[in-house]
Amino acid sequence: MTLSLKWKNAYLRLRKANESRSQIAEIQHCIKLPLTSPAMVKSYHDTLLFVLTNAFDVTSYSLAESELKRVVAILKRHKKNKRWQFNLGNSGLPYTELRSQYSASLIKWLFNTFPEQIVPVEAESKGDIFQQLSQSALPGIEFHQTTQGEYNIWNRIKWLSGHYRKMEALKWLFNMIDQQAWPAVLKDQLYDNLKIFISWKLYDDNAGITTNRWPVKSVIFKSPVKSKTESILILTTNVTHPLPLSIQEKNLLISTIRESLALHARETDPVTYADPGETFLYEMGDGLQIALTGMIKERRLSLESYIGYMAFKNGIPVSYGGGWIWGRSCKIGINIYPAFRGGDSDKLFCHIMRLYFQVYHVRRFVVKPYQFGKGNPEGLKSGAFWFYYKLGFRPVSEDVRKIAELEWNNIKSNTKYRTSISVLKKLTVCNQEWEPVQTTHKFLDADKISIAITQMINRKFSSDRKLAIEKSIQEMKTFLGLKRLPIFNSVEKVTWYNWSLFYVCLPGTANWTVSGRRDFHKLLDHKSKGNEIEFIRELQHHSQLWGSVEEMLKS
Numbered sequence: 001m002t003l004s005l006k007w008k009n010a011y012l013r014l015r016k017a018n019e020s021r022s023q024i025a026e027i028q029h030c031i032k033l034p035l036t037s038p039a040m041v042k043s044y045h046d047t048l049l050f051v052l053t054n055a056f057d058v059t060s061y062s063l064a065e066s067e068l069k070r071v072v073a074i075l076k077r078h079k080k081n082k083r084w085q086f087n088l089g090n091s092g093l094p095y096t097e098l099r100s101q102y103s104a105s106l107i108k109w110l111f112n113t114f115p116e117q118i119v120p121v122e123a124e125s126k127g128d129i130f131q132q133l134s135q136s137a138l139p140g141i142e143f144h145q146t147t148q149g150e151y152n153i154w155n156r157i158k159w160l161s162g163h164y165r166k167m168e169a170l171k172w173l174f175n176m177i178d179q180q181a182w183p184a185v186l187k188d189q190l191y192d193n194l195k196i197f198i199s200w201k202l203y204d205d206n207a208g209i210t211t212n213r214w215p216v217k218s219v220i221f222k223s224p225v226k227s228k229t230e231s232i233l234i235l236t237t238n239v240t241h242p243l244p245l246s247i248q249e250k251n252l253l254i255s256t257i258r259e260s261l262a263l264h265a266r267e268t269d270p271v272t273y274a275d276p277g278e279t280f281l282y283e284m285g286d287g288l289q290i291a292l293t294g295m296i297k298e299r300r301l302s303l304e305s306y307i308g309y310m311a312f313k314n315g316i317p318v319s320y321g322g323g324w325i326w327g328r329s330c331k332i333g334i335n336i337y338p339a340f341r342g343g344d345s346d347k348l349f350c351h352i353m354r355l356y357f358q359v360y361h362v363r364r365f366v367v368k369p370y371q372f373g374k375g376n377p378e379g380l381k382s383g384a385f386w387f388y389y390k391l392g393f394r395p396v397s398e399d400v401r402k403i404a405e406l407e408w409n410n411i412k413s414n415t416k417y418r419t420s421i422s423v424l425k426k427l428t429v430c431n432q433e434w435e436p437v438q439t440t441h442k443f444l445d446a447d448k449i450s451i452a453i454t455q456m457i458n459r460k461f462s463s464d465r466k467l468a469i470e471k472s473i474q475e476m477k478t479f480l481g482l483k484r485l486p487i488f489n490s491v492e493k494v495t496w497y498n499w500s501l502f503y504v505c506l507p508g509t510a511n512w513t514v515s516g517r518r519d520f521h522k523l524l525d526h527k528s529k530g531n532e533i534e535f536i537r538e539l540q541h542h543s544q545l546w547g548s549v550e551e552m553l554k555s
Helices: 003-016 020-031 038-053 058-077 082-087 104-113 127-137 140-147 153-161 166-178 184-193 231-236 247-263 345-359 377-381 384-391 398-413 421-426 446-460 465-479 490-505 514-528 532-540 543-554
Strands: 097-100 118-123 196-201 274-285 288-295 305-313 316-326 329-332 364-367 432-434
Touching (some): 003 038, 020 038, 038 082, 038 316, 104 118, 104 196, 104 247, 118 153, 127 140, 127 153, 127 166, 274 345, 305 345, 377 421, 446 465, 446 490, 490 514
Antiparallel strands (some): 274 288, 288 305, 305 316, 316 329
């Protein structure tokens, strides 16, 4: 048997160990095997992290930690080996290099947090993209520097900035964009169009995903007794108050989450733009902790509340994602890091939903088709549809539901049966929903509200957005009984622009009570000035608003 085959079998047996003795025996077997290739090191490293989150006792845990040190030592020895570096590129392991494209905000944070490790390396867009940007941002009299010559992005940036080190030149670029009176979203898009990649050199024992952890007081070991996942039971088990963290500790938590995502070449808005005041950490039991992150006011969505999460098992990040809350509905999904797939993913997702259910009073969970395969080959191949189906989610289309029921009966009656890719594709034509507790609240999709607003502007204002906003604000001011508009800051102004357009689309508002109008005004304040959780709960209780929304979508 070849060494690579021995290792492959060893990984599989170690991951499948179902009690302490077998887990210890499999690790001891791995200790005797040499690690001679990058693929072996990467697979073994991931398996050891899996063991740390699923250790049955202190011996297994200690052996896995010790073996991780062996892995890091091997990586250090090969840090100048080009073949190893090529094969381990973007792995996030110590003594390797990660090259990725991130948002301007996240790169600034990386610069400040890891100043010795981050260097800009390349830009994949064409030179004329930056030429157009610089023409818009710099004085027109500098036309020669901004327009003449066939220069790539970096050479033109160096020329204009006077800086010949890429790091200083990139800082100049950030400053140039920040000085413009453009909306933040436009600045983000213009920067993203440049497709600038950075190199993150993780040349340290304590760099990379091996040591990216949230400190915990004690390690919780896994029980060898496997229990069935009772989704309703988990969801309704009481959640205690969030752990008492200082602002400094919350900032450290956000940093840990940002680093985890960045090391996997990933990024989410609720983490990049996390508000420490809207960040909470919950103890869920069995070594599981889940952080919730809300966004700073400048980055909140116009209608929905986008709340991010990251799950930690024994302090190790294992899963991330977010929920888009609108009323008592929440569009949600789960992303599990590759190293931790094959564990108790169903229980983990139930605990994530448990937080949204109890903290934000969500009563309907919605999974969009992408999560289980539409435009997502990995989701199709893994049969992700059935992951959600087993927990209680069902297709909203009656026709699709019948296909799913037939397939499910086939699966139950034949353990070897596998749903074909062609059938799985048929199951991705609609959302799946789960209503764990019966509610009268319907899923009134914010996407459809957005479409209705666009249609209204085109129909009523001949597609003139400026006119639409001006007229809508005046109508909403009269509706709220205001004699004059207050002086708005930038966030309040955006909220009023968006919600005035929303308001004029709502039928039946003339019949709203005085308290209904007053509560609508409160929603504007919560969205632009208050806490996101206050906005979510106030919105849930505005029955007159939801009645108008339902009527609007019907028409």
